[in-house]
Amino acid sequence: MRNSSLFFLYLSTGVFFLGLLLMHASFSAKAQQESLGEKSALVKALKLTDLCLFTEARYTRHLSQADLNTAFQDHPLSLEHFPSGSFTQPPERIIDRP
Amino acid sequence: MRNWIEKQRYIIDFTISSLLRRKVKNFGLLALYTLIVFILASTMFFTYAIKKEASLILKGAPEIVVQKIVAGRHDLFPVSYIETIKNIRGVASVESRLWGYYYDSLVSANYTLLTPPSSDAAKPSAKTTVVESESGGKPAKPLYELNGAVLEPGTLIIGNGIARLRNIGKDDYMPFRAFDGKVMNFRIAGVLSSQSELVSSDLMLITGEDFRKLFGIDQSHVTDLTVAVNNPSEVEMVASKIKKHLPDARPIIRDEILRTYDSIFNWRGGMMIVIFSAAVLAFVIFAWDKASGLSAGERREIGILKAVGWETSDVIQMKFWEGAVVSLTAFFSGVILAYVHVFFTGSIVFEPALKGWSSLYPNFELTPFVNLEQLTTLFFLTVVPYTVATIVPIWRAATIDPDSAMRFTGE
Amino acid sequence: MIELVNVKKVFNAGNPSEFSALNSVNLRIAENQVTVLKGPSGSGKTTLLSIVGCMSRPSAGRVKLQGREITSLPERFLTDIRRKTFGFIFQQPNLIKGISVLDNVMLPAYPLGEKRSHLKIKAMNGLSELNIANKAASKVEWLSGGEAQRASIVRALINDPHIIIADEPTAHLDTKLSYRFMEIIEKFKAEGKTVIITSHDPLVYESSMVDRVVNLRDGQIEG
Numbered sequence: 001m002r003n004s005s006l007f008f009l010y011l012s013t014g015v016f017f018l019g020l021l022l023m024h025a026s027f028s029a030k031a032q033q034e035s036l037g038e039k040s041a042l043v044k045a046l047k048l049t050d051l052c053l054f055t056e057a058r059y060t061r062h063l064s065q066a067d068l069n070t071a072f073q074d075h076p077l078s079l080e081h082f083p084s085g086s087f088t089q090p091p092e093r094i095i096d097r098p
Numbered sequence: 099m100r101n102w103i104e105k106q107r108y109i110i111d112f113t114i115s116s117l118l119r120r121k122v123k124n125f126g127l128l129a130l131y132t133l134i135v136f137i138l139a140s141t142m143f144f145t146y147a148i149k150k151e152a153s154l155i156l157k158g159a160p161e162i163v164v165q166k167i168v169a170g171r172h173d174l175f176p177v178s179y180i181e182t183i184k185n186i187r188g189v190a191s192v193e194s195r196l197w198g199y200y201y202d203s204l205v206s207a208n209y210t211l212l213t214p215p216s217s218d219a220a221k222p223s224a225k226t227t228v229v230e231s232e233s234g235g236k237p238a239k240p241l242y243e244l245n246g247a248v249l250e251p252g253t254l255i256i257g258n259g260i261a262r263l264r265n266i267g268k269d270d271y272m273p274f275r276a277f278d279g280k281v282m283n284f285r286i287a288g289v290l291s292s293q294s295e296l297v298s299s300d301l302m303l304i305t306g307e308d309f310r311k312l313f314g315i316d317q318s319h320v321t322d323l324t325v326a327v328n329n330p331s332e333v334e335m336v337a338s339k340i341k342k343h344l345p346d347a348r349p350i351i352r353d354e355i356l357r358t359y360d361s362i363f364n365w366r367g368g369m370m371i372v373i374f375s376a377a378v379l380a381f382v383i384f385a386w387d388k389a390s391g392l393s394a395g396e397r398r399e400i401g402i403l404k405a406v407g408w409e410t411s412d413v414i415q416m417k418f419w420e421g422a423v424v425s426l427t428a429f430f431s432g433v434i435l436a437y438v439h440v441f442f443t444g445s446i447v448f449e450p451a452l453k454g455w456s457s458l459y460p461n462f463e464l465t466p467f468v469n470l471e472q473l474t475t476l477f478f479l480t481v482v483p484y485t486v487a488t489i490v491p492i493w494r495a496a497t498i499d500p501d502s503a504m505r506f507t508g509e
Numbered sequence: 510m511i512e513l514v515n516v517k518k519v520f521n522a523g524n525p526s527e528f529s530a531l532n533s534v535n536l537r538i539a540e541n542q543v544t545v546l547k548g549p550s551g552s553g554k555t556t557l558l559s560i561v562g563c564m565s566r567p568s569a570g571r572v573k574l575q576g577r578e579i580t581s582l583p584e585r586f587l588t589d590i591r592r593k594t595f596g597f598i599f600q601q602p603n604l605i606k607g608i609s610v611l612d613n614v615m616l617p618a619y620p621l622g623e624k625r626s627h628l629k630i631k632a633m634n635g636l637s638e639l640n641i642a643n644k645a646a647s648k649v650e651w652l653s654g655g656e657a658q659r660a661s662i663v664r665a666l667i668n669d670p671h672i673i674i675a676d677e678p679t680a681h682l683d684t685k686l687s688y689r690f691m692e693i694i695e696k697f698k699a700e701g702k703t704v705i706i707t708s709h710d711p712l713v714y715e716s717s718m719v720d721r722v723v724n725l726r727d728g729q730i731e732g
Contacts, residue, residue, distance in 0.1 A: 010427065014427075017434050022468060025466035032465040039151075040154065047215055050297075052259070055207065061300070065350065105620055108622070112608070112612070115608045115612065406597070406616055408619075
């Protein structure tokens, strides 16, 4: 088979698959309403405020509840919890509000 | 038109043959290129999906959370403050929360213990105050129910992450060390679903009475409060009133909670800058390598092409396709792999980075939310610079007149 | 049919290393004839050939192709004319390594975007006429000197040119292959083509099928 035909075949397969995946995304987004609903319901019922992403420290587990000092409360030197700490920034209100 | 298409096909044929002549180098380049696209695309998919989920799920978070601050630290909240807040105009209801952390040295994991609020959402009209009701006897309505299992004193309902980590399930027993050193044995009444791990992975639902016994918190204190307001647009105002009436209290409004998760995994965050910069640097290196000139062999080849009748524009088109073939292949492979990686395997490659120090790590079954804008940006970032960089050094070589080409090659 | 009027070619103009390759050349090359440009190295043969074949432009003077003036045509038109009218055979075969003989032979036709099936037939015909059809799929590195030269001839012919131009074609060929080459030239002549060759090989310029020999010395035509 000609090289260029191979390339176009690859390209069209790629586009096709990508299209397929994007369709999967939009279908799943609807299908996963149930799972999203379950999580939303839990949040409402238990009055949760944060996603459970990084469980190693208070200020990484409850991002929105943390303040500037929380990090220091864990250790006098405030040894950064890496890399979780580097994924997140302190909540806006601490930076913005006086 | 047909001629033009056929011409492009010929040029692509020739370009690919050219690339295949140095298989190892070019496949290596392609692999590396694909890897970088893979990492960038995975990062994009992951962070966007989490942010989107957060914005949807946390819509039901409490409107205002009120904490007490002592010497800059989050302290226990006196129940007596509740009346003050209840009396503020605009407040619909006030509820106390009992929650805290327990460190399990066996698996070096932190659990979040939480007492489920005992009432349903407050009715907007009535001003109600609800404080944890315990003290002997079962409450009339179960505190929390999961698939028929009821949360009662002496039991816990745990998140799926804990069940995974400790390898325990329903009806198993789990000992805890209370604040006074005594051991409390709890029976697992149920396990929360794995689908909800994003919010519940490390949760342990416990009755108020058990909570107080475990942590030694007396009846006059709770962890913090949640406040519901009559009019959602007045939230800010109510929050500032709370602050005025109780100077050592700190209100956190729902909007701030949502915005926190908007900026998570932000490009300005430390780790993300590292990833992003590394990727950009790699692209620059690729492009530089291509742009920094031709080998003697390539020059000779262009000379031959010009001598047999190719125009300058034909040579440039060939070089364009050389860049485009590599970058397009890398783009599609990288993005497709990234999608599969994030949404079908739960971002398995990122696990070490995301896990960090924690032992308890949620199961990232994310809903596939895709941001087409980001995808388009990635496309242009991937394909355009490299293709352009491949063309740039050709300019000089492609414009040599055939005569020089003939002399040069016909030595 | 090809006319050069007062053609001069200067290289590196304005520099200390400036030198004049051609000085006031007036030449008429007839159609359907084999013309040989003869002269020692440095006489300007290759330069003259290159101007005749529209591969470079003169510094001064005029060039006419079948009555039409082509001296100051833009590159694109010149290239187009060159592609359709001339077929070049170089000293070295100058085939592109790493791709097959067939691909090499079809290369000059790529920019024209002709249908591949047609092109392939033309190419295979050309190859079989010169008895190397069996090497069509081989990589060029595997060809012998003579085979490579023949492949480059087929390449020169792929666009059915009217005028064949060869620059020292026998320089790297042994006697037997040189005779074979001249036989091919005879065939071209019989097909009605015009052939222009530069050579200082007596085997070429003393050949019976050569119609005219032009002597060059120091950038000028003698006699």
